[in-house]
Amino acid sequence: MNPSDFQLRPVAEPDLDALQGLAAGVSPGIGSLRNDRQLLAQRIERSLQAFATADDDVSGEESYLFVLEQQGRLLGCSGIAARAGYGSRFYSYRNEFVVATSAALGLTQRTHTLHLCHDLTGATLLTSFYIAPQAPLEAAQLLSRARLLFLQLHAARFSDRIVAEFPGLLDAQGHSPFWDAVGRRFFDMDYPQAEAVAGGRSKAFIADLMPQSPIYVPLLPEAAQRAIGQLHPDGELPFDILLSEGFDAESYIDIFDGGPTAEGRLQALRSVRAARPVGELAGQACIACTRTREGFRAQLLAPGAVPPNPDALATPLNLEALA
Ligand SMILES: NC(=[NH2+])NCCC[C@H](N)C(=O)O
Secondary structure (H helix, E strand, C coil), rough: CCCCHHHEEEEEEEHHHHHHHHHHCCCCCCCCCCCCCCCHHHHHHHHHHHHHCCCCCHHCCCCCEEEECCCEEEEEEEECCCCCCCCCCCEEEEEEEEEEECCCCCEEEEEEEEEEEECCCCCEEEEEEECCCCCCCCHHHHHHHHHHHHEEEHHHHHCEEEEECCCCCCCCCCCCCHHCHHHHHHCCCHHHHHHHHHCCCCCCHHHHHCCCCEEHHHCCCCHHHHCCEEEEEHHHHHHHHHHHHEEEEEEECCCCCCCEEEEEHHHHCCCHHEEEEEHHCCCCCEEEEECCCCCCCCCCCCCCCCCCCCEEEEEEEEECCCC
């Protein structure tokens, strides 16, 4: 593998066929990339608009989509939504622990509860991560982390709070134990159907139909309890990349499938803290990107490689190697 073969850039109109090819590889109910040609064409359109919008004109509605290519072949994509739940609300369950004490019995009970909340509304959302299974790990790093450099370079357009939702555990039949115990009681539909209705976007029907009072976790069936905060195997790679950046996944879960939601502060992320002008990182493998917005490009540089663009911003590929 030649690291410089991998290039990340904003999605463009001619990518539609290849993008649909990628979306066909995504298991149903996983992630925010859907195999729907019309939706994908709209996403490309929205992304072109987002990259073209001047700093003074951003609203928070912008949704950016990047693609990773290897010598002209599309290998993956990843996205950023400037503000989660733009124009409406963004829903999550927040983990809270209620402590009850009985002096008479000498007992203290700590009970896990889930609270429907809008805490993450307005945060910047990392979306649509998908990479072909045969792609090397470094390519996945480039695909996920170049977004963080983009956020850093154009920070005024984004929130300082960065969030990503990950798919929850499904059983062998594709049923979500968490959905079956919670959402299904109120929506009266199967998990895949609910996903299709939600279309990966906030919908008022969530507020209309979900129960507003906290859920006491011990009252849920065992399988649903076990699924809380559990990751679907398809989410492992992108989840691990964000956790090593310093994202935290303790506080929030997905309201449908109970999957973990990761959150972090941009300035505290390791790639961001380690970012330098490319010249200062010449001795090590790194992820380097242009400072431009519309013509954004990012790539991997081998140790000692001559950066094609001396003005690039770079971050070490292997954060463990950081002094
Ligand atoms: N797996 C899912 N689609 N869950 C629904 C996510 C909803 C999202 N947090 C929102 O409020 O828009």
